[in-house]
Amino acid sequence: MLRYWVGLNMVEGVGPIKLRQRLERGDSLESLCAEFKAPLDLADQQITAAEKNNIHILQLADPKYPEILKQIHDPPQVLYLRGELVKGETAVAIVGTRRASAYGLECARRLASGLAGCGLTVVSGLAMGIDAAAHEGALAAGGRTIAVLGGGVDAPTPYCNANLAVEISKSGAVLSEYPLGQKPRTWSFPRRNRIVSGLCRAVIVVEGGEKSGALITARMAMEQGREVMAVPGRIDSELSRGPHSLIKDGAKLVETIDDVLVELNMSPIKTEASTRPPAVSQLTLEEERILVLLGREPKHLDVLAADLSVPGYTLSALLLSLEMKKAVQQLPGQYYVVL
Known part of the structure; x- marks a missing residue:
């Protein structure tokens, strides 16, 4: 069968x-x-x-198939699953642009960490930028996250996030409706987005243009009867146009995880502990100097090396150590920012 x-x-x-x-x-x-x-x-x-390859293939009548996904107009007849799904889990999607700002990455990571710490599952699409930050935030909190792909689960893209997909599958799930070996196509991402929203009770948009894929996901969420929320940004930023447009149209404005929990009729958190980034491990004097000079705005590796008067290879090793301690984040183009 x-x-x-x-x-x-x-x-x-x-x-x-x-x-x-x-x-x-x-x-x-x-x-x-x-x-x-x-x-x-x-x-x-x-x-x-x-x-x-320890990949499960679920068809619509399979007991492991997510019940909430069956409720949408066009649920996938087949799902390829690497990892595990939890029956009845409450999930929230966090989506946004691939070309995220340091502010957007921090918001996505902190929201995901806080929500995962409250027992919610964080869903996103494994793309660079906001998606990856959301997955990383959930994992950092020891929570569950689900990545929905636009291609086969056996070869996750983008390739720079392949290791992230492996980590996700260990405690969460990597999902796709596309056959093994299939590479993503232009049309496969918009279709994928209906699964991202379909798995969730709410979709949160963090940065994106007015015609971005994140807004496609938000529109699908509305059609599916899901809650739509958005994180506000700078009024002079193109990346804020999408979330601000959603807020004008009635989306819930999100500043903290409490805004999300209240909208889902869940008890708000009275402490800010769950919204804080993971604790930074003991730092060396050199690492502390880097954090002081780096700050919240992205800085290029070469500029930072000049400021510190150290060779680039030495700085790269120190930055790698800080990344492992969850103190800094590398952005595209050899830019770095403090978490």
């Missing part, structure tokens, strides 16, 4: 809605596979590869 579902899932143009309609009309899976020329030989290969 599973091979029929997997085979039909590999046929372009045969989506969840069309398949559901035909099944409701009385067509059998076997007849649909024959009609649409489903590649059952490839489906068998997919199932074998999944078993070898």
Whole structure:
């Protein structure tokens, strides 16, 4: 039976809605596979590869399939899962731009850490920027996070976040509706976003333009009856246009995790402990000097090396140590910022 579902899932143009309609009309899976020329030989290969790589393939009737995802208009007929899903878990999505500012990264990381510390699961798309920061924040708090991919779970993209995907799968889950080995396509990310919002009770947007993928996710969340929230930003920043537009349209303005918890009818946290970044380990004198000079605004490696009067290779080693201690964050282009 599973091979029929997997085979039909590999046929372009045969989506969840069309398949559901035909099944409701009385067509059998076997007849649909024959009609649409489903590649059952490839489906068998997919199932074998999944078993070898500890990847679960869930179809809609599987007991492990998320109940909340079944409620959307077009739930995936097949889900590839690396890791584990928790039945009945309450999840919140945190999404935003790939080209995030230091402020946006810090907001995403702190919100995710605080929410995960309250027992909520943080969902995002593993992209660079806000998505990665949200996953990292949840992991830093020892919580659960789910990454929903636009390609196969066996080769997560972007490749720079492949190690992050491995860490996520150890305590959370990496999900996709796309077959193993499939690379992301332009259209696969917007379709992926309906799963991100569909898994959650709420979607929080942290930075993004008015036509960004994060706003696509927010619109899908509205259509699915989910709560939509947004973190405000600088009024002169292009990255604030998306969240500010959502707030103008009635989205909940989020400043702390309490704003999220209240909207979900959960008890607010009376202490700020859960919103604080992870404690920094004991620092050396050289590391303390770096933090003093670095500050909250991104600074390039070469500029920092000149300020400290140390060779670039020495500074790189010190910055790596600070990253491991969760004290600094490396941004694209060899820029660094204090967490």
